[in-house]
Amino acid sequence: xxxxxxxxxxxxxxxxxxxxxxxxxxxxxxxxxxxxxxxxxxxxxxxxxxxxxxxxxxxxxxxxxxxxxxxxxxxxxxxxxxxxxxxxxxxxxxxxxxxxxxxxxxxxxxxxxxxxxxxxxxxxxxxxxxxxxxxxxxxxxxxxxxxxxxxxxxxxxxxxxxxxxxxxxxxxxxxxxxxxxxxxxxxxxxxxxxxxxxxxxxxxxxxxxxxxxxxxxxxxxxxxxxxxxxxxxxxxxxxxxxxxxxxxxxxxxxxxxxxxxxxxxxxxxxxxxxxxxxxxxxxxxxxxxxxxxxxxxxxxxxxxxxxxxxxxxxxxxxxxxxxxxxxxxxxxxxxxxxxxxxxxxxxxxxxxxxxxxxxxxxxxxxxxxxxxxxxxxxxxxxxxxxxxxxxxxxxxxxxxxxxxxxxxxxxxxxxxxxxxxxxxxxxxxxxxxxxxxxxxxxxxxxxxxxxxxxxxxxxxxxxxxxxxxxxxxxxxxxxxxxxxxxxxxx
Numbered sequence: 001x002x003x004x005x006x007x008x009x010x011x012x013x014x015x016x017x018x019x020x021x022x023x024x025x026x027x028x029x030x031x032x033x034x035x036x037x038x039x040x041x042x043x044x045x046x047x048x049x050x051x052x053x054x055x056x057x058x059x060x061x062x063x064x065x066x067x068x069x070x071x072x073x074x075x076x077x078x079x080x081x082x083x084x085x086x087x088x089x090x091x092x093x094x095x096x097x098x099x100x101x102x103x104x105x106x107x108x109x110x111x112x113x114x115x116x117x118x119x120x121x122x123x124x125x126x127x128x129x130x131x132x133x134x135x136x137x138x139x140x141x142x143x144x145x146x147x148x149x150x151x152x153x154x155x156x157x158x159x160x161x162x163x164x165x166x167x168x169x170x171x172x173x174x175x176x177x178x179x180x181x182x183x184x185x186x187x188x189x190x191x192x193x194x195x196x197x198x199x200x201x202x203x204x205x206x207x208x209x210x211x212x213x214x215x216x217x218x219x220x221x222x223x224x225x226x227x228x229x230x231x232x233x234x235x236x237x238x239x240x241x242x243x244x245x246x247x248x249x250x251x252x253x254x255x256x257x258x259x260x261x262x263x264x265x266x267x268x269x270x271x272x273x274x275x276x277x278x279x280x281x282x283x284x285x286x287x288x289x290x291x292x293x294x295x296x297x298x299x300x301x302x303x304x305x306x307x308x309x310x311x312x313x314x315x316x317x318x319x320x321x322x323x324x325x326x327x328x329x330x331x332x333x334x335x336x337x338x339x340x341x342x343x344x345x346x347x348x349x350x351x352x353x354x355x356x357x358x359x360x361x362x363x364x365x366x367x368x369x370x371x372x373x374x375x376x377x378x379x380x381x382x383x384x385x386x387x388x389x390x391x392x393x394x395x396x397x398x399x400x401x402x403x404x405x406x407x408x409x410x411x412x413x414x415x416x417x418x419x420x421x422x423x424x425x426x427x428x429x430x431x432x433x434x435x436x437x438x439x440x441x442x443x444x445x446x447x448x449x450x451x452x453x454x455x456x457x458x459x460x461x462x463x464x465x466x467x468x469x470x471x472x473x474x475x476x477x478x479x480x481x482x483x484x485x486x487x488x489x490x
Contacts, residue, residue, distance in 0.1 A: 021054040039085035056103040073114035103206040136172040174215040201268040214279040219247035235303035258296040274298040431474025442477040
């Protein structure tokens with residue numbers, strides 16, 4: 001915590017400041033030579049991934065599966081599919097990831113199983129089988145149950161009800177026909193799946209990505225979904241195929257289950273774990289998954305960002321939308337929780353857009369260009385832009401930590417040699433000399449060789465862009481030095 005009461009970057013939970021890399025085991029690295037990627041192949045590449053800067057590995061499903069949906073149709077949540085290796089390989093992979101001070105997140109499919117799962121095979125044997133109620137079975141409509149029980153559409157279109165001739169009933173599948181949904185209204189089924197979660201947390205995984213979590217609960221009334229004119233579902237409105245999915249997605253009971261699941265995960269707190277949900281809906285709906293007191297899912301995916309134009313102002317609007325709709329609902333205990341805005345998304349907002357300006361700079365302060373943005377990427381997120389100014393500069397200005405001589409800010413519309421030279425002065429000293437004087441402080445955040453090269457190019461060519469690079473590093477050095485002397489954390 002800083003003097004101003006703000007949470008320091010290194011005090012945030014690990015999942016708010018990590019770099020995640022997703023691996024689909026089947027195509028990533030084949031060590032056995034059979035043409036299919038495997039877990040030992042991932043182990044063989046860990047040093048390379050670590051060298052790249054990957055901090056967390058998200059593994060797509062490798063559980064026992066007929067692979068009809070590339071591993072998302074699971075027959076045994078406790079075993080590894082043979083083509084990927086063994087359970088021993090999995091445990092070794094987890095240990096090797098942790099040995100490199102990295103984290104591992106598993107793709108967890110809680111909503112459904114494969115129709116080849118032993119539970120479902122038992123379930124479809126007879127209507128009175130003990131596992132029958134592990135899944136969602138209903139009588140059909142019309143004579144002899146010839147029509148589906150209601151109008152519910154699957155996520156891919158068409159009826160989600162599948163007829164089983166052996167027992168004369170229909171089972172529900174939110175996604176593909178061979179992926180029957182589990183019945184979470186059956187306490188035994190829910191307990192069994194929570195035991196799956198507990199098992200993998202005991203195995204040492206650091207987090208879980210929850211596949212189509214918004215479909216976990218279906219309405220117990222089995223009433224028809226209301227009709228609509230909407231044909232295609234979107235990230236912020238899962239309704240489509242000419243109906244509103246009010247009884248099949250984002251059910252209030254699913255929001256409650258998110259809190260129940262979080263309570264299970266939070267019991268494994270050494271080290272801390274987290275869950276992120278693949279959910280779809282409006283901002284208000286996504287907020288509900290995180291819980292009224294930040295006691296639901298730790299994070300949810302923001303699929304809306306995939307359709308956001310790669311421009312600074314577009315990402316700014318996206319962030320402002322979620323901040324305005326979500327942050328006011330926080331409780332005092334969750335004041336510093338950023339449930340919906342992951343550091344990765346926040347970092348995107350600090351990047352340059354197609355016009356070459358950084359988020360928040362234009363139109364109030366249009367001076368940072370694309371090349372300078374790349375130059376400044378070594379600066380950690382907590383020292384970067386906020387409300388249109390570098391955060392460190394904003395804090396420094398408020399505290400009067402910057403000398404008057406260097407408060408002049410670069411402007412791309414001013415190009416005179418005299419103006420450029422003025423940028424590089426701090427009283428009677430050059431800002432480059434200030435950088436070198438405090439190299440131990442600033443060297444963690446910027447590439448000193450590039451600063452030196454920029455200064456040499458400016459001396460030879462007088463380019464404003466090079467002056468700006470030295471100016472940025474110099475102001476950062478001045479502020480870090482002054483802040484250090486006054487005990488103020490960056």
